[in-house]
Amino acid sequence: MNFLINYFRKLLLLLALSIVFTAYANDKKSQQILTSSEVEKVDLFQLSKNFYDAVKNDSSAEKYIQQLEKIAKNNLEKELTNDTKKKAFWLNIYNTYIQYLLKKNPDLYQDRSAFFKDERFTIAGEKMSLDDVEHGMIRDSRVKLSYGHLKDPFASKFEKKFRVSEVDWRIHFALNCGAKSCPPVTFYKVESLDTQLEKSAKAYLKREVKFNKNKVYVPRLMNWFRADFGGKDGVIKILKSYELIPKNSDPGVEFLDYNWELDLENYS
Structure with a gap:
C-alpha cells in the first residue's frame, strides 16, 4: 500500500x-x-515620414505609432549617428505628435503646462513627453526654464544617447507647438535639413521682425531661449545675417507677444 x-x-x-x-x-x-x-530592421526615417503623412492626411496612424513604440534601441543607435539625423528625426516626431494629440483631443491645450510635460507617447520602449523631445533631445538636455543657460545633470541614459551634441538655434523656427505664433509644420529630411532650417528661420523672422530706427521687435522665442541665440549680441548678428536690420545698426531689442491661440493644420 x-x-x-x-x-x-x-x-x-x-x-x-x-x-x-x-x-x-x-x-x-x-x-x-x-x-x-x-530587433527587426526598420527604416527609421521612412517610418517617421509614414507617421507624418498619416496624421497630415487624417489617415489611421496607429500602425506607425505601434512601430515607433516597439522599435529596438539598437535600431535608433544604427540610424541616429549624427546631429543632422537626430535633429531631423526628433523634429518630425515632435511636430507630428503635436498635430496627432491635439487633433484627437484639442482640450489638452487648455492646460499647456501639463500637455507638454506629461508623458504622452513611447519611442523604442521609452515613455516620453513633448518637453523630453524639445528640451532633451533637440536642445541637448537644456533645462526648460533656464533660458538655455543650464544643462540638465539628471538626463536619462536614453536621452544622453540619442540627443544632439550642440544646440542649433534654427530649430526654434522649425518646431510647431500648436499655437498661432508657431512656424508652419514641415517634414524635415536628413539630406536637405540645413537648407530647410535656413529657409524656415529666414521666412519666420522675415514675417515677424519689425525694425524702427533705434529698436527692433523680435519673436518672444528669442527671449525664452536667449542663450540658444547667443544673447542680445547673437540676436543682432542673426538679424544682420538675414538683412533684417542695417549692418551698421545697434538697436535696442524688444520682444513681441506670443499668440497661444490653438492653430492646427498649419502646414507649409
Missing part, C-alpha cells in the same frame, strides 16, 4: 514539474518572438 502511495506521489510531482516546465518554455518562446520582432 505504501508503495502505491509513494508511486502516485512521484507521478503527481513529475506531472506538476512537467506543467511548470511547459509553461516556462512557452513563456520563453513568447519572449523570443517579441525580441525577434523588436
Whole structure:
C-alpha cells in the first residue's frame, strides 16, 4: 500500500514539474518572438515620414505609432549617428505628435503646462513627453526654464544617447507647438535639413521682425531661449545675417507677444 502511495506521489510531482516546465518554455518562446520582432530592421526615417503623412492626411496612424513604440534601441543607435539625423528625426516626431494629440483631443491645450510635460507617447520602449523631445533631445538636455543657460545633470541614459551634441538655434523656427505664433509644420529630411532650417528661420523672422530706427521687435522665442541665440549680441548678428536690420545698426531689442491661440493644420 505504501508503495502505491509513494508511486502516485512521484507521478503527481513529475506531472506538476512537467506543467511548470511547459509553461516556462512557452513563456520563453513568447519572449523570443517579441525580441525577434523588436530587433527587426526598420527604416527609421521612412517610418517617421509614414507617421507624418498619416496624421497630415487624417489617415489611421496607429500602425506607425505601434512601430515607433516597439522599435529596438539598437535600431535608433544604427540610424541616429549624427546631429543632422537626430535633429531631423526628433523634429518630425515632435511636430507630428503635436498635430496627432491635439487633433484627437484639442482640450489638452487648455492646460499647456501639463500637455507638454506629461508623458504622452513611447519611442523604442521609452515613455516620453513633448518637453523630453524639445528640451532633451533637440536642445541637448537644456533645462526648460533656464533660458538655455543650464544643462540638465539628471538626463536619462536614453536621452544622453540619442540627443544632439550642440544646440542649433534654427530649430526654434522649425518646431510647431500648436499655437498661432508657431512656424508652419514641415517634414524635415536628413539630406536637405540645413537648407530647410535656413529657409524656415529666414521666412519666420522675415514675417515677424519689425525694425524702427533705434529698436527692433523680435519673436518672444528669442527671449525664452536667449542663450540658444547667443544673447542680445547673437540676436543682432542673426538679424544682420538675414538683412533684417542695417549692418551698421545697434538697436535696442524688444520682444513681441506670443499668440497661444490653438492653430492646427498649419502646414507649409
